[in-house]
Amino acid sequence: MLETIKEWRRLLQARKWMKQNASFLPAWHAYVGYESDLFDAFAEGEEAATVAANRGLDPQLLQNWIDTGLVLGHLSRQEERIQTAPTMLQYVSKSSPQSVGALLHEMMELHIPTLLRFPELLKGEQKPSFENEKFGSTVAATSSLLEKLAFPKVSHWVKNSHAQSVLDIGCGHGGYLLKLATKIEGLKLIGIEQNEDVVLQARKDTSSSPDVSIEFVHGDFRQWEGPGEPVDLIMMNNILHYFSPDQRGVLLDRARQLLSKNGSVSMITPLYMTSSGKAFSAAFNNFMSSHENLYGFPTEAELETIAGEHGFRVKEKHPVIREGSWYFVGLEQA
Numbered sequence: 221m222l223e224t225i226k227e228w229r230r231l232l233q234a235r236k237w238m239k240q241n242a243s244f245l246p247a248w249h250a251y252v253g254y255e256s257d258l259f260d261a262f263a264e265g266e267e268a269a270t271v272a273a274n275r276g277l278d279p280q281l282l283q284n285w286i287d288t289g290l291v292l293g294h295l296s297r298q299e300e301r302i303q304t305a306p307t308m309l310q311y312v313s314k315s316s317p318q319s320v321g322a323l324l325h326e327m328m329e330l331h332i333p334t335l336l337r338f339p340e341l342l343k344g345e346q347k348p349s350f351e352n353e354k355f356g357s358t359v360a361a362t363s364s365l366l367e368k369l370a371f372p373k374v375s376h377w378v379k380n381s382h383a384q385s386v387l388d389i390g391c392g393h394g395g396y397l398l399k400l401a402t403k404i405e406g407l408k409l410i411g412i413e414q415n416e417d418v419v420l421q422a423r424k425d426t427s428s429s430p431d432v433s434i435e436f437v438h439g440d441f442r443q444w445e446g447p448g449e450p451v452d453l454i455m456m457n458n459i460l461h462y463f464s465p466d467q468r469g470v471l472l473d474r475a476r477q478l479l480s481k482n483g484s485v486s487m488i489t490p491l492y493m494t495s496s497g498k499a500f501s502a503a504f505n506n507f508m509s510s511h512e513n514l515y516g517f518p519t520e521a522e523l524e525t526i527a528g529e530h531g532f533r534v535k536e537k538h539p540v541i542r543e544g545s546w547y548f549v550g551l552e553q554a
């Protein structure tokens with residue numbers, strides 16, 4: 221009798237883990253559709269055999285992917301023709317300007333493979349190096365997805381501080397600077413970015429707004445001599461994980477040297493283990509600390525301490541995405 225109960229319990233546990241894993245399926249399906257341009261292939265409605273033949277794809281695997289998409293509602297069928305659901309076409313196709321596919325790319329090609337190496341890393345295997353040159357464009361693209369929510373907080377801080385000049389460290393594609401340029405007249409704007417592809421994209425994005433003038437510097441902030449004259453505001457958006465706890469102090473010291481007398485710092489950053497963002501920030505810090513050259517995000521208390529030790533005070537802190545543990549943090553000089 222006892223053995224039977226044990227077996228039932230074991231079965232229920234197995235079922236629980238299987239069910240939890242089922243939630244991975246939509247992300248996997250969307251990722252494959254994005255990477256292999258399959259949502260575009262079925263945009264107008266097409267037969268599976270035609271797509272397999274035209275694109276040289278394995279017909280059996282394609283059929284399995286289609287069957288899964290039909291189950292998930294990512295695709296629909298009319299007789300023999302398969303068609304992509306409108307939301308998938310809009311948000312998960314490479315050709316759509318509203319695509320969030322870069323996020324799936326980052327999750328599947330960066331986060332999950334790294335997290336799967338955890339057992340070896342725990343045993344002391346050499347941590348991999350995050351390849352910023354290879355993944356820089358993806359990471360810059362996914363960070364910029366936050367801008368819509370984060371920008372109003374940044375803009376508010378810039379306006380309230382009456383800044384005339386802004387430096388963005390690790391500016392990525394320059395989205396924050398571009399938005400500031402269009403929202404507040406007369407600002408002097410400088411961005412520094414170490415990844416060459418990313419900085420080229422930032423210059424390209426800005427060139428489509430002829431009235432906007434932003435200086436983009438290609439280089440590593442740690443070796444940069446600075447902008448020549450003091451700036452009123454320094455942005456550090458989504459860059460803390462590139463700096464070890466010690467280097468964060470150096471970053472703040474250098475920022476203080478470059479700031480004008482009443483100059484301030486604004487940050488958009490995840491914080492570790494905030495009350496409503498525990499799960500997300502746990503996943504993030506597992507990923508970051510699995511690399512030899514990335515570092516987990518600080519807790520709120522750690523950020524306050526390091527700011528205090530390097531001549532700053534946390535003046536404002538507001539959630540940008542609560543469940544993601546993403547915050548706006550405004551620092552003033554102490």
Ligand SMILES: C[S@@+](CC[C@H](N)C(=O)[O-])C[C@H]1O[C@@H](n2cnc3c(N)ncnc32)[C@H](O)[C@@H]1O
Nearest residue numbers: 363364390391392413414415440441457458462
């Ligand atoms: C996660 S992205 C964030 C981009 C942008 N700030 C945003 O929030 O959308 C971080 C960027 O910082 C750049 N970066 C990291 N360390 C840097 C450094 N020491 N100097 C210049 N850029 C750096 C990376 O190349 C990357 O493009």
